[in-house]
Amino acid sequence: MPHDVDVTLPSYPTLTSLPATDHPDLVAAPVAAALAAWPGAAEVAVVDIDPDLADTAAMSEAYDIPMTAGGNCVVVSGARAGDERIAACVVRADTRADVNTLVRKLLDVRKCSFLPMDRAVEETGMEYGGITPLGLPTGWRILVHDALLDEPVVVLGSGVRRSKLLVPGRLLADLPGAEVVAGLGR
Template sequence: MTDTILLPAVADALAAHGVRHEVLECSPELADTAEFCEHYGFTLDQAANTILVSSRKLDPPRYAVCVVLGTTRLDVNSSVRGLLDVKRASFADAETTVAQTGMLVGGVTAAGIEDLPIYVDRAVLDAPRVVMGGGNRSSKIVLAPAELLKLPGVEVVDGLATPREPAEQLD
């Protein structure tokens, strides 16, 4: 597969920053983590979810992009809140995610994000390779997590996410 199925802003950012990656095509209805992993043979600890978080009750709101493994839960109430220096934060809704990133939920990725902080949980870097969105719901990228460090605005954070209980990992 070539980079042409990626969102153009994602393909451009990967090329501009020399991020080594592979591109996978996926069916849009299988883009969400659990469905993708089950259908395409990846495990949840190989899936790097990219999530937009927004401050609450702050005008203008503060945003951050967070990258965590599929086996973990983003610690919005403590870690992200502290990083954004706000009293309250929550997952951004789909409409806000598109407005802030230009990407669809199920395809959001760190590449191509500009002007927002990008926090990557330290556990992501421990994986030999991860699969993450391609900016749309019809593509994914596979890369060594250290490649994310080539992107501007990336900061590695210890404890950004906490382990999920096994029963929660398919949520």
């Protein structure tokens, strides 16, 4: 979207929305690179938050944001015939990813588990508690809970704990590599 076109940034009254593409200093480096390359980024805001309130429930309470507007990103993995399969699952914060049934079947693995924290942090280049579907390693699947698409504004991690991204829910289907999955969150 050209810079001369006015775009209303997603917002919440308790937070100050800034254009995410203009503030790469507020997000992790891989997130900044992904935003710079993604056409939908013109409609994405970044907001500064207290890093001690980065966990979804604490942030929702402190900033008066409904849990249905939160998008939690968890990274899972499994293997089949020695081939590791990794996926980032983005689910509405009032649900949990259906890892043991739905995600396991989507990845076509016998067993699916959460990627160890140290490995997730190292491979994403993001802080634990700030991992987001933007800027993930090439080859990782991105599974998006269909219920998030109906939210006017979804609050996602920014790759760091001191800020969050505000994204119109409909744009989550347009994230590079995103697969919208019905019932991903239960």
